[in-house]
Each structure stands twice: as C-alpha cells, then as structure tokens.
Amino acid sequence: MFAVFKRELNAYFQTPIGYVFMGFFILLSGIFAAITNFIGGNPNFTGVLGSITFIFLIVVPVLTMRLLSEETRQKTDQLLITSPLSITGMILGKYLAAVTVFVITLAVTAVYPIIMSFFALGGLAGWEILGGYIGFLLLGASFIAVGLFMSSLTDNQFIAAVTTFGALLLLWILDWVTNSLPTDAVAGLVFLGICAAGLALLVWFTTKNVFAAVGTALVAAAAVLLGWLFQKSFFEGVIVRVLQWFSLLKRYNDFNLGVLSLSPIVYYLSFCAAFVFLTVRMIEKRRWI
Amino acid sequence: MHFSRKENDVIEVDNVTKRYGQRLAVDHLNFTVNKGEILGFLGPNGAGKSTTMNIITGYLSATDGTVRVDGHDILAEPEAVKRNIGYMPELPPLYMDMTVEDYLAFVCEIKKVPRPEQKKDRERAMDLLKITDVRGRMIKNLSKGYKQRVGIAQAVIGTPPVLILDEPTIGLDPQQIIETRNLIRGLGKEHTIILSSHILPEVSAVCDRVLIINKGKIVASDTPENLSRGIVGENRITLRVKGAEADVLAAIRSVPDVTNAQVQGLREAGTVDVLVEARKDRDIREPLFLSLCGASLPILMMKTMDLTLEDIFLNLTTEEKEVQ
Numbered sequence: 001m002f003a004v005f006k007r008e009l010n011a012y013f014q015t016p017i018g019y020v021f022m023g024f025f026i027l028l029s030g031i032f033a034a035i036t037n038f039i040g041g042n043p044n045f046t047g048v049l050g051s052i053t054f055i056f057l058i059v060v061p062v063l064t065m066r067l068l069s070e071e072t073r074q075k076t077d078q079l080l081i082t083s084p085l086s087i088t089g090m091i092l093g094k095y096l097a098a099v100t101v102f103v104i105t106l107a108v109t110a111v112y113p114i115i116m117s118f119f120a121l122g123g124l125a126g127w128e129i130l131g132g133y134i135g136f137l138l139l140g141a142s143f144i145a146v147g148l149f150m151s152s153l154t155d156n157q158f159i160a161a162v163t164t165f166g167a168l169l170l171l172w173i174l175d176w177v178t179n180s181l182p183t184d185a186v187a188g189l190v191f192l193g194i195c196a197a198g199l200a201l202l203v204w205f206t207t208k209n210v211f212a213a214v215g216t217a218l219v220a221a222a223a224v225l226l227g228w229l230f231q232k233s234f235f236e237g238v239i240v241r242v243l244q245w246f247s248l249l250k251r252y253n254d255f256n257l258g259v260l261s262l263s264p265i266v267y268y269l270s271f272c273a274a275f276v277f278l279t280v281r282m283i284e285k286r287r288w289i
Numbered sequence: 290m291h292f293s294r295k296e297n298d299v300i301e302v303d304n305v306t307k308r309y310g311q312r313l314a315v316d317h318l319n320f321t322v323n324k325g326e327i328l329g330f331l332g333p334n335g336a337g338k339s340t341t342m343n344i345i346t347g348y349l350s351a352t353d354g355t356v357r358v359d360g361h362d363i364l365a366e367p368e369a370v371k372r373n374i375g376y377m378p379e380l381p382p383l384y385m386d387m388t389v390e391d392y393l394a395f396v397c398e399i400k401k402v403p404r405p406e407q408k409k410d411r412e413r414a415m416d417l418l419k420i421t422d423v424r425g426r427m428i429k430n431l432s433k434g435y436k437q438r439v440g441i442a443q444a445v446i447g448t449p450p451v452l453i454l455d456e457p458t459i460g461l462d463p464q465q466i467i468e469t470r471n472l473i474r475g476l477g478k479e480h481t482i483i484l485s486s487h488i489l490p491e492v493s494a495v496c497d498r499v500l501i502i503n504k505g506k507i508v509a510s511d512t513p514e515n516l517s518r519g520i521v522g523e524n525r526i527t528l529r530v531k532g533a534e535a536d537v538l539a540a541i542r543s544v545p546d547v548t549n550a551q552v553q554g555l556r557e558a559g560t561v562d563v564l565v566e567a568r569k570d571r572d573i574r575e576p577l578f579l580s581l582c583g584a585s586l587p588i589l590m591m592k593t594m595d596l597t598l599e600d601i602f603l604n605l606t607t608e609e610k611e612v613q
Contacts, residue, residue: 002398003395003398003399004399006395007384007387007395010391011384011387014386014387015386074382074383074384074385075378075379075380075382076382076383076384077382078343078346078348078376078378078382079376079378079382079396079399079443080399081347081348082346082347082348082371082374082376083371083396083399083400084368084371084372084399084400084401085399086368287347287348287349287350288350
C-alpha cells in the first residue's frame, strides 16, 4: 500500500495536476481570505472556509480524474493486479495520496490565520479554526472518495472528471431539491416501494439468482406493508429524511459554527469508507467480465 | 480430461474456459508446464493467447476451470500464485512519468522483494536486459525497444520461478529480436517460461514445446521438430526442368507415387519449376530422375522441402482446406 501511495504522490508532482490543484485552491482561498479578513477586517476565518467549499466542485475532479482511469488506459493496472499487492491496499494507497495532496494544500492556507493572529486585537479563536479545518478536511475527503469511485468506472480521464463534477453537483443541490419534494405519507409509500424494487433488481444483477431476487422483493415489500399498517407516521417526510442522509453540506454547517461533535465526523468517515469499498468492488468485478 | 498432479508440473491449467457474453474466448483448455520448460503459445491474433495468460496470472478470472501454479489455486490463494509469477503483458505496463530506476524500485516494492535485496535485484534486472545506460531516463522518452526491455526487466524482478511473456519481441529490430531470444533461452535455465507469439521461427528457435491455439482450443501440442516432421507429413520436392511445360508435367505424372504436380512459375528461360507432392514414406527422387531422363528433359535442380511450421500453422488454423 505504501509503495502505491508514494508513487501516486510523486506522480502528482511529476505532472501538472498537483500544481494545478494546489495553485487554484490557494489562489481562490487567498482571494477570499484577503477580501473578508485582511481588507474587510473580519476575524472570522471559519466563515472563509465555509464560503470556499464550492471550489471542491471544480478542483476535486481534477485531483481524482486520472487515479484509476489512467491505470486502465495505460494497462499498468495489469502490473498492480498481477502483483502480490491486495486490491484494497492499492485503492487505499491511491486514495490516501489524493487526500495527502489536499492536506498539504490546506496546510499552506494555514498561513492566513497565522498572519491574522499577529493583527487580531482580541486574539483568534484558535480551537474554532482548527475545528473548521477538520470539517473542511472531512468534507474534501468525502468528495475525493466520490471522485475516486468515478475514476474506476472509465478509462477516460475527461469522462471521469465530468462525471465526478456531475455527482458532486448533485450532492451540492441535494438540500435544495429535497426541500421541494412531497412529504405526505402516500408519496413516502411509493418511494419506499421503488426502493424495494431497486434493491431486488440489485440482487438480481449481482447474483443472477431468481429466487434470491424474488425473495428480497417479497421481504422488502412485506416490511413496507407492515410499516404502512402499524406505523403510518413513519412514511411522512420519509423521502426527505432518506435523501438528507446523503447531504454532506448540511453536516458541515456544525463545523462552520465552531461546533465539533462526533456524529458528523463518524458520518464523513463512513461515507469515505463506503466509496473506497465501492471502488474496490468495482476493480475486483472487472476480472469477471 | 483430468490431469493428476505430477512432481514436475509447475503450471496446471485444467478445463479453463472464458466466455465474453456469447463468445467463447478460451474453450476448455487443458495443459501442464513442467519445471524448467519453455512453452510457446502459437496462434493467430484473437486466438485466446493473451486471455489465457491473463487468467494464469490472475488478471482475469476464468468462467470455468482451475489454474494451479506450484500447487496453489489462483482463486483460493491468489497471493501465493502472484508471488511465483513474473508477467510481461502484451503492452508493457510502464509508468511513463517515472525513470527506469524509480520504476523498477516501485516494482520491487509491490512484489514484496525484501528491502535489503531490492537494490541488488534491480541492478541484476538492468544488467540482464542491458538497460543500465538508460536507468536515469524517463520511460516516456525511451525507444520502443528499450520500453519492451524495461517491461521484461519488470517481470524478472524478484526472480519468480515462472515467467509469462506475451509477445516479448514485438516491435524490436532484428538485432534486438536475436538478443531477446538468447536472453529468454538463458532465462529458461532458472525459470519456467510461457511465451506467446504469432511469429513461428521465434517459437521454434526458443521453445521446448509448442501449443498451437486457435479459437480458444489447442489444435496441436508437441516439440517444434516433431511438429514439422509429423502431423500432416507429406513428401514434397521442387524441381527445375528444362523443357516445355506440358511435356514436363506429363513425364512427372507418369511416376506412380506422385499425387500432385503444380507449376510454380518460370524463373529461367526455357525451364519450368514444378512442385511435386508424393505419398508419404516413398522416395520418388530416383523414379522422377529416370522418368524425366527417359523423356530427355534435363533436371537442373532438385530440392526436397520440409514442412515448415508456417505450413503446419496454416494447415491447422485455416478453415478452408484444399479439397483433394
């Protein structure tokens, strides 16, 4: 794993990608810090971090687009997969390399609060800024995990970049979309019915076993029906609750306000783990095609 | 067919099948490779050579059947199998933005060569492939021949007992081809090797045994010598005779054991070149001489023709066979 990590990190700085990512990120965060903190005289740096989260939409696809797609295109995946290295180790090495480039970039932006600390009259809220950084790092790491997964789906880095951008944009507008979705119980029933059907289809596509798929469909349908009979209130607003589970930005707001609590940290870490796991499955599945 | 494991079998391929949708790429393949043997895969493009190699190395999974390397099943113990194999795929898996030395250092690490031995192993591989002079150069700036050699160097890192080389001499110039063949023959002393090719002289020059594969099936398996001697063995002679075409053909066809006589063309004025085929195990040189002599048609040249691997290959892999 460490060998892949080291190679990948080197590759970021052998090609323009690492520099483009860092340069663009530092430029934009610098502009925001300058306007808000230095020129505007506002000592709130976590606010700056909160307002530059949109950069992820543009720079994360750049950072992750060639992670796996380039290996497939250049056939170097044959070297990695036929070596005694585990696929999980290889994917983790790549993911951590991308996250490390991001951490290095974040470390550079730490000069803004340090400069501010010389001039801020009442001193800076150091812990609050650190908390803001932790949230920002976790949010970025989650987006990078999505990008990694998208890169495993294609051997073309531009397609990987565009689909990553699309996926991140969807996650971005999720809150806005969920607000206008129906919240009544019938809509919830229909939604859960579709989910049950989707689950059964997924079982069918992965196992190609009719009994397993039909069984899953029956069990899921029974669960939904039982819920409908005994706990009807559960169905009210269920669409919003489910979709909000995917809302990365909503959980970031806590960090932004200077609140550091465990549950969003666990949420982000499991989100990253889920996408890394999906990527591993994707690469393993390729052997069976 | 089922093979029981023998002491010497390093690679056992048992009933391996690979299906891409409806298409059978590899069709119930069965073979074993003995320790220290150099086995050649021969077949037209798309015959299933690369797919078979990808299955043995664990890059692809077979739809059915098992592969064992040194007694380890590729599905049950992939790591044990992968440690035993050095693989050079059709396209050398090179990172273009690395130097040769950095690249080989990376390969050492992912192949889990013990750290103290890594430098020695790298030097050995570079010496063997004669790439020491380009060690500091970026791989993307190397010529195709050098890239190919870096690809082979990558496979010999860690001295795995089995080497699998997919078209190792493709894209090399004639001088390098000869060097690479010598190299492979040298490697054959300490490694068991499978190499694929669609170039016949290469296989007959290097391999102890040849498998001819077509449409995912083994159509022949033998030593190169036996292959050119045996299978379709026919007796063929080319003649250059002075005289008119019709007279020459008539005289040749009057010899009892001749099955076919074909005019090959006119290379010298007033003569005719004829390819004569005769029944197996009959020497027709003397009757031919006497017959042509009797007709006052002087023989200027007579040459027996061995069946080349090319002929066998075409015979085995082409569907439209001549109707006799």
